[in-house]
Amino acid sequence: MAQTIILTNNPLVVEKLGPGAPVEYLQCSYKSVLEAARDRVHQGAKLLSHPLSGSVKPGETPYKSIILTMGKGDVDEQSLRLIENAILACAKFQQRCDRYRPAVDLDCRLIDWTLLEGALASANQ
Amino acid sequence: MKLEIGNIFIKDIQFAAESKVADGVLYVDKAALEKVVLEDETIKAVSFDIAKPGESVRITPVKDVIEPRVKVEGPGGIFPGIIAKVDTVGSGKTHVLKGMAVVTAGKIVGFQEGIIDMSGPGAKYTPFSQTLNLVMVCEPVEGLKQHDYEKAVRLAGFRVATVLGELGRDVTPDETKVYETCGIKEGIEKYPNLPRVAYVQMLQSQGLLHDTYVYGVDAKKTLSTILWPTETMDGAIVSGNCVSACDKNPTYVHENNPVVEDLFAQHGKTLNFVCQIITNENVYLADKQRSSDWTAKMCRLLDLDGVIVSQEGFGNPDTDLIMNCKKIEAQGVKTVIITDEYAGRDGKSQSLADADAAADAVVTGGNANEVIILPKMDKVIGTLDYVNKIAGASEETLQADGSLKVELQVITGATNETGFINLSAR
């Protein structure tokens, strides 16, 4: 299996996976995580998990975690299409998660983590 | 496989000292049902309420909607692998309490969602404004984790529905419908000139609050597989999905899957309804590839001529939908896909997160971003406390006059992607 990296802005992911895990923690918005993934895709990384994982829409959760390969080289067309469409989709939704109460914020972290957890379970089979 | 569905028309629900169905009225012993719910020690309390079509009532946040059924003849029981043993269902005779539903409501996570208005402009967007609803709001014990709470409420709903369904066991149905499909060879012999058609149902399977269970198995851990179309009528597929109210499939929709129903209506006339294929919508891309490959493979192996593909959810499933469509078409099998749209509040954005020219026959359940004003209701079952936090709601949600300005997203079933209601868009 190719070397992988998890891009995330979710502190719970960092906490759950612990030190030494292949995680790049970004202090940024949901959309910026997608853009960071796009930058890697431009350099040849492949997406391993769907950038719009979860039915909680962009703007409704501040958190996003994405698994990619570390590979560089030719651009993977499918990955590029998915990440570009995901970034475009952000514009369709109202931004309102910045007004959540702290407890709701924790729920958002948990949901993002469980979505990632499912993908990791598949990745590590 | 042949299943006889006996519909018992429920015209009213009343709380009473004893639970029973008599003359089309469902009498509910609240205390007895409460015991059924509190069997689970993680549930601290439950309250029951009744909401009827036309009343000034808002139910929110809705988790699941379930139709009570009981198996009166044939193997197995309703909700196999969950409530009943895991025996294969879909044959014999099943009684249904028709015209009513058990609605589970209550906050599981802060941004949860789901509104059912029993009257007013919102009512026409939810099919569950037309059912007599027995609503149960469950309260968890202190400190219960969201996973466990979701599971507790999910299962409590099935237990209650099962107990109520049981009340219809000895009642003579008002209407009987027979659903029968045949084996592969038998079907080819019986309908040599009819196109062979299947229903490919994509099941939400992304994770916590995004899960579906088949005979008790978490759908994200399944490979694409085949069902007799009657199996879902006995509760073979249930919902553990509480996110994206407008386009998730509550258990009620699985039990009454409209694609299954409408394909049966044409079975033996214009087409031969061969089977139902179920597949998942995992977040891991290799899972998507495997599942869609397998779906396409089965379509070919079954020598199908056409399929209807329905999806469940937003974003991630669009990719599965397009993969399924493309690969099935590549096998020479014609497809019609059912989706909904997120075209933005102004209707001008790109509706789907994925697209392909192979998807030339699309049925849409409408634009989930369209804004609607829901006037204040006299009574709220559940809590409005979270309405500002639900999907599609925004800071200006709660208006000065008590009305809600929301996107259709928040309404349970508004843009259902099995084609459950008439809403569409152009």
Place this chain on the structure above:
Amino acid sequence: MAKLRVVHYINQFFAQIGGEEKADYPAELRVGEVVGPGMALMQKFGDEAEIVATVVCGDSYFNENLDKATADILEMVKSQKPDVFVAGPAFNAGRYGVACGTIAAAVQEQLGIPSVTGMYVENPGADMFKNKIYIISTKNSAAGMRDAVAKLAPLALKLGKGESIGASVEEGYMPNGVRVNFFEKERGSARAVKMLIKKLAGKPFETEFPMPVFDRVAPNPAVKDMAHAKIALVTSGGIVPKGNPDHIESSSASHYGEYDIAGVMDLTADTFETAHGGYDPVYANADADRVLPVDVLRDMEKEGKIGELHHLYYATVGNGTAVASAKKFAAEFAQKLKADGVDAVILTST
């Protein structure tokens, strides 16, 4: 309630002035007159609206004197203070369709008066204007007048009253890129089954959501000898000589411009600007090289990295411009580029 005031636009043919030989008939306002198809519209309007004036204009006159004709007609319409403006229907008459679309869009945008027209889907005016104004989809000849008016009149009334407009299939207008919800007669699953049966039988069926189709163009082989290649610049970023001499529209452009940059070493704020209305023009106006890199190519020319920069460049505005229009522009100037011996083109967007 008072009747809605309607101004109706028709060409010389429908005004029974004459055919092609009278197409140079200048714009004319006929106050209080209901002409040709206006009669049928009036019938449909009943008590709710009346045509207070008819504008008649020859198709050649309109298209050959676009600016003057548009300005004159806008004045005529304005003088009548209508609640709604109706043009055509134009059916499959190409120049008439373009005229109806142009004037209806101008009335709506510049006078703020809701406008509607009607034409056949393959009329070039349809693609150009269907996203700007409501265009009723008609048959391809005037034999479809009854049917066209039956859809045109109710939509005009709704627009005039400021009522909300339903989905394209309900109202009969051409899909305009805005998705609108409505309730179908049958539920989605039943529609899916019907659609599948048609598809299986090889019969025509209509998808409810046409997939966005992207034209994939295979790139040509790489230019081997750049040092001797003649390179041209083409842009959809709207870079035009200051003052926008060809009046390229800021969105949904109907044409492109050809500009000579012989001897131009650098595009400056005094000489070039953008006509594009879809992005913040500040940086493009300050230095148009940011969109059309003339300065860099001049450097490369000097350094011998490219043979030469072609002295003409082609520009249009990509903002909402119909794909069909863009294709038409490119097909035209690609021939010119070839004839001028251009080896490669750098296409810049925004």
